[in-house]
Amino acid sequence: MIYVVQGILSFIAAAAFGVVFNAPKKSLFYCGVVGMTGWIVYMYVNSLNQDQVSASFAGAFTVAFVSHIMSKKFKMPMIIFSVAGIIPLVPGGTAYNAMRSVVEKDYALALEFASLALLISGSIAMGLVFAEIITQLWTKAILRLKTKP
Amino acid sequence: MDTDYELVVESCLLAGRLMMESGAETYRAEDTMDRMAISQELTQSQSFVTPTGIIFSGNKNLPTRLVRINARTTDLGKIASVNNVSRKLAFRDITIEEAYSELKQIEDEHKTYPFWIQIVAAAIASGAFLLLFSGKLIDVPTALLAGGIGYAIADRLEIRTRVKFFAEFFAAFVVTVIATISVATGLGSEIDTIIIGSVMPLVPGLLITNAVRDLMAGSFVSGLSKGAEAFLTAFAIGAGVALVLSL
Numbered sequence: 417m418i419y420v421v422q423g424i425l426s427f428i429a430a431a432a433f434g435v436v437f438n439a440p441k442k443s444l445f446y447c448g449v450v451g452m453t454g455w456i457v458y459m460y461v462n463s464l465n466q467d468q469v470s471a472s473f474a475g476a477f478t479v480a481f482v483s484h485i486m487s488k489k490f491k492m493p494m495i496i497f498s499v500a501g502i503i504p505l506v507p508g509g510t511a512y513n514a515m516r517s518v519v520e521k522d523y524a525l526a527l528e529f530a531s532l533a534l535l536i537s538g539s540i541a542m543g544l545v546f547a548e549i550i551t552q553l554w555t556k557a558i559l560r561l562k563t564k565p
Numbered sequence: 566m567d568t569d570y571e572l573v574v575e576s577c578l579l580a581g582r583l584m585m586e587s588g589a590e591t592y593r594a595e596d597t598m599d600r601m602a603i604s605q606e607l608t609q610s611q612s613f614v615t616p617t618g619i620i621f622s623g624n625k626n627l628p629t630r631l632v633r634i635n636a637r638t639t640d641l642g643k644i645a646s647v648n649n650v651s652r653k654l655a656f657r658d659i660t661i662e663e664a665y666s667e668l669k670q671i672e673d674e675h676k677t678y679p680f681w682i683q684i685v686a687a688a689i690a691s692g693a694f695l696l697l698f699s700g701k702l703i704d705v706p707t708a709l710l711a712g713g714i715g716y717a718i719a720d721r722l723e724i725r726t727r728v729k730f731f732a733e734f735f736a737a738f739v740v741t742v743i744a745t746i747s748v749a750t751g752l753g754s755e756i757d758t759i760i761i762g763s764v765m766p767l768v769p770g771l772l773i774t775n776a777v778r779d780l781m782a783g784s785f786v787s788g789l790s791k792g793a794e795a796f797l798t799a800f801a802i803g804a805g806v807a808l809v810l811s812l
Binding site for chain 1: 589590593639640641642643644645648649652677678682683686687689690693694696697698716757760761764765766768770771773774775777778781799803806807810811
């Protein structure tokens with residue numbers, strides 16, 4: 417049940433972000449789909465081991481992978497689909513907590529939150545790049561199979 | 566066939582500039598320019614793209630050209646249109662003259678969503694994020710209000726002042742003031758989740774992703790400068806929130 421509610425919410429959030437970023441009208445629905453898949457994978461991995469870093473990696477990997485499929489299908493740049501999907505994964509809450517701790521002069525806690533935010537953004541970037549490289553290798557392999565008689 | 570090489574260079578520069586102004590990745594802009602040039606038999610072309618300027622050289626007989634990029638926004642629709650033109654050119658569906666006029670048309674007539682729809686979308690996104698980050702249903706109206714107003718302020722101030730950091734700082738400031746007032750009057754319950762949700766439309770998500778993508782693709786100059794821009798924007802938002810919280 418919680419997955420359904422969160423799925424709908426993340427769909428709305430990603431599609432709304434598509435509007436804010438002025439994505440083409442026909443791609444808005446698919447922006448939402450990409451955001452929803454990424455968030456559900458994030459939630460699932462997070463519930464398995466309570467580790468935001470690996471969950472963000474899995475979420476970003478899914479987002480990039482699904483966006484790649486969409487970009488091939490609609491012949492649009494991949495960035496159109498991936499940007500809105502990545503937004504829910506961005507560690508806004510962690511960064512906020514880090515900043516809030518600075519205001520409260522609890523610098524040890526602030527450093528803890530800040531390094532967590534840094535790790536999460538790093539893992540999002542790794543997920544994006546890994547998915548892109550793997551899909552590239554995959555399409556190259558398929559091309560080679562096709563050209564070989 | 567006699568191709569007008571100067572027009573080819575001009576079109577490549579225009580395409581690259583439009584892409585960089587709308588927030589495309591650097592390597593995609595370089596790739597698009599090179600593909601356009603190769604399709605017009607300029608096989609020796611070299612492009613060097615940074616977030617603030619593009620240097621493009623066709624071949625050894627043509628003058629090397631430089632264009633400056635002043636404004637950078639996020640406009641995915643424009644990236645898709647430019648990409649479409651370059652794709653058609655590469656498949657030889659259109660000539661370079663047609664491609665140039667189409668690019669000019671994109672530059673002059675490209676439509677964005679109306680401003681109020683963007684504000685509504687930002688407000689809805691804020692509300693959805695509030696619930697995604699396990700906020701309470703009672704806080705949703707405040708997040709809608711704060712998110713919409715915050716986005717509107719950031720957008721208008723950026724157009725007026727041309728200083729992105731000031732716009733983001735002030736927008737985050739207003740968002741936090743609205744959240745504080747609503748909690749103080751009993752309309753909202755959790756100030757933290759309200760602020761996190763409403764600040765989300767301001768977060769430089771595209772910049773962060775692009776910065777890392779560019780670094781990994783080997784464009785270190787653009788990667789570092791985009792990273793600096795993202796860091797400064799995030800810092801401005803944080804400072805705006807912190808100012809109110811520390812009062």
